[in-house]
Amino acid sequence: MSSVYVLIDRPHGEVSEAALGLLTLAGQWGDPVAIVLSERASDEGCDRDSAGIEPSEMVALSRAGAVEIIVARPVGVSPESGCVVHSGELMTDAATAALSERRTAAELADVVLASGTPEGREIAGRLAVRLKAAVITDVVALLPVTSDSGFRVKKTALADAFEVIVRSTRRAAVIVVAPEVASAVWAKTCETAVFRDVVPRVRPLKCPLRMGTSAIRVVERRARDMSERPDLSKAKVVVAGGRGTRGDFTSIEALADALGGATAASWAAVSAGWCSADRQVGQTGQRVSPRLYVAAGISGSVHHRVGMQDSQVVVAVNKDPDAPIFGIADFGIVGDLFTVLPQAVEEIARIRGRIGT
Amino acid sequence: MKVVVLVKCVPDSQLARSLVAPKWNMKRCDVSEIVSELDEYALEEALRLAETHSGSVTAVTVGPARAVKAVETALQRGAESGVHIMDDALAGSDVVATAVVLSAAVRRLCPDVVIAGMASTDSGTSLVPSMIAEMLGWPLLGCVDEVLTDGSVLRVRRERDHGLEVLEASMPVIVTVTDRASEPRFPSFRTILAAKRKTIHSWSLSDLGICSSEVGWDAARTSVESAVERPSRGAGHIEKDEGHGGIRLAEFLLERNLL
Structure with a gap:
């Protein structure tokens, strides 16, 4: 089976449920490969391959079916430098590096799954330009791959009034799944407790920064006070x-x-x-x-x-x-x-x- | 400070919209097209930036003849000039082709800042700004609620599910604006009159050095196989409150096993 790459977002410094749902979905098309961005720069010294990612996160990624976890660590950024880099471009760099390293004739096609958050869409847009890939947003289901056609998906259109079947006419495709759909897939996986029992390979990836990346600085970041009422996305x-x-x-x-x-x-x-x-x-x-x-x-x-x-x-x-x-x-x-x-x-x-x- | 704002005409989302066979593109007609509502917030931020830093705003759109309405509307609200990119070869262009055309236009206009809405209200992919950023090698500040600058650095504030962020980037930069940004202004009699004297440049693909094989139906990286309208929810039981509305509501919840 060919690899299906999944961009793992970690909005609170923790792997999102949507990302775990994407890994589950990716299994429908091939071997899920997770691309995770570590907060620890690679110049900080490599204590272990998954440095910067919590052990519990690694467990979650493997339960969701990742056969391989690529831990990308940026080169040339450290928290001490006072220049905290925004992750949108960094993830694009990481994904490009991960894919270009692996692009061989044996791989039938490149397909990358991302979640449709604002950051996910930024990365998808950038990646599609770099990979000369098709890009499809608001995806609600992946359809079986047939030998003669490209990747086919079901998506919604015009404020969910239509359901549309779209096909990629390119070898490479970036598929942007609606985050609430991906989260629901993971919730269902947890309910049925049928987890893929795989021990993933963990592979560190040094990710050199491109010029544009350092152009964004975080001046302030304030976490929201969590309400005592249930989380909106999960509330019944x-x-x-x-x-x-x-x-x-x-x-x-x-x-x-x-x-x-x-x-x-x-x-x-x-x-x-x-x-x-x-x-x-x-x-x-x-x-x-x-x-x-x-x-x-x-x-x-x-x-x-x-x-x-x-x-x-x-x-x-x-x-x-x-x-x-x-x-x-x-x-x-x-x-x-x-x-x-x-x-x-x-x-x-x-x-x-x-x-x- | 030179600011470019990207604007787009879309079918009015308050009216019935549909996709038409055989290629399942959006059904468009002149009368029901309006400026994408989310672009109005982008224009407002652009005008505010230009006003505080003695700059000018250029509104840019791509599309057939009727699409110029988006630029005209921007001029009526205070944009200084407009660009309408129009070419027969553009019909059927996908997001990538749109980004190729717009990035070429931005390159030619050389602005300090490009501002766009967070999404269009028709196709709504939110991809074009990030693709332009990638093609130009610029940073993108996405989905922001406020844009500020001291003239050299652009500072934005944005609210996310997990909290508040203040970010800074050096220019040139591309920014997308949410509908939580400042309330868009209405055109005044004076600005409507002034708009009549403003210039709208019409550029073709060759003006931008773009080959027609890069755009249109044949260059599209996706194709639509089918489109089906989803059944809409019907209305259920609606009643007027005669003093027991709350009790009736609780009874309904009990009946549906929701208590």
């Missing part, structure tokens, strides 16, 4: 507020807490400064598909709907009977969220008391 219940809250999220939070759910917001609410950007659901925010999505004071523009229309059950509360959100709601109340939500919270408590949960 999401309660979202929009313009109609007028900035008062008390009712939204109360209902979220009553249902053990996460809070979310529309673009309008985030833009107004009522909520932080990590809460935003929609085209320019996150895409979620919980068991229950409650939209309160959200009109439901196409930009918002694309972020939540795959939820199992949608409930809407809005004053405006013509709000487009009602067009996709399983249940809707035309009314004031400031009276409807608190009453619902009260009734939920009463029902729970009655049925003893």
Whole structure:
């Protein structure tokens, strides 16, 4: 089987679930090879091949099916130099180096999988230029490879209104998978607990920096305070507020807490400064598909709907009977969220008391 | 300071959009095309940069004759000049070809900063800016919420799922802007009048030294085999709150086993 390269992103200094899902997906097309970027520069001395990557991360990568883990360590960057380099270009350099080293006639084709985060898209764009590769974004499934055609995938288009089958007409392809799809693949793998039982080869790769790379400096990086409510991307219940809250999220939070759910917001609410950007659901925010999505004071523009229309059950509360959100709601109340939500919270408590949960 | 802003006309996402056989490209018609909403934020940041550093903004677009509307709109909001790259050979161009054309235009314009929206609202790949950055050997500051500069270094602020980042890059640099950036301005009567006196340059592929075999349908690195419209969610039960809306909501959740 030929190698399928997977770019591993580590947003919190830890391998993302989406990256693990990509490795699982890569197994459909060949032998998954993980490319990981180490924070430790190679001039710091090579204590072990996986330096800079936590042992738990290495275990996760092998459980997800990586037959080989390429640990790229940049040459010429160290934390002491005070110049912390942004990883987008660095990962492109690492992937280019890893692929050019391995490109032989025996390899049928080069295919690289990336996650569709902003960084993932930057790397995909750069890599496609360097490899003269086809690039396909918003991919939701890899389709079986046939001998006569290039790599085929299923992707969504026009705010998820269409499902499209696209084929690469080039030998090399960069496939950008929707991050929520990749994360869901990994969650399912964990649920079934069917892990690929392989011991991967670990290979260090010295990655020389190109000129442009050092042009970006990190001036400040502040981690977000983590909310005590469930993580938005994983929550089974999401309660979202929009313009109609007028900035008062008390009712939204109360209902979220009553249902053990996460809070979310529309673009309008985030833009107004009522909520932080990590809460935003929609085209320019996150895409979620919980068991229950409650939209309160959200009109439901196409930009918002694309972020939540795959939820199992949608409930809407809005004053405006013509709000487009009602067009996709399983249940809707035309009314004031400031009276409807608190009453619902009260009734939920009463029902729970009655049925003893 | 010379700023280039990349703009694009797209089918209005509030109206029905479709893909058409046999090549499954986007159905486009003059009337329903608007400037991609996310480009408005890019233009606003470009205008602010130019205003504080006595610079000028050039709006650039690629596309058929009707695509010039994107440049005209930018001129009405305060951009100084415009470039419309138009050539019959461009029909069917993919992201790579678009980036080849735009990077050639940027090379010719020699700006300090190129600003684009975080995505278009039609194909929405977000790839063109990073491809231009790669072709020009420039750094990319992607998905930023604020752009600042002291004239020599560009500083941006951006919010991510994991926190806040402030980054700096020397120029020339390419930046993409989110819809959390400053509210885009509306054109005024004065700027609309002024736009009539501004020049829109029309460039062809040969003006940019690009061979027609590098662009269009035949150069595309992907092809679409089929496209199917996904069934849309139908509406369920909607009722007016008569004083028991919250109770009705809780009952619905109980009925659906969601409590």
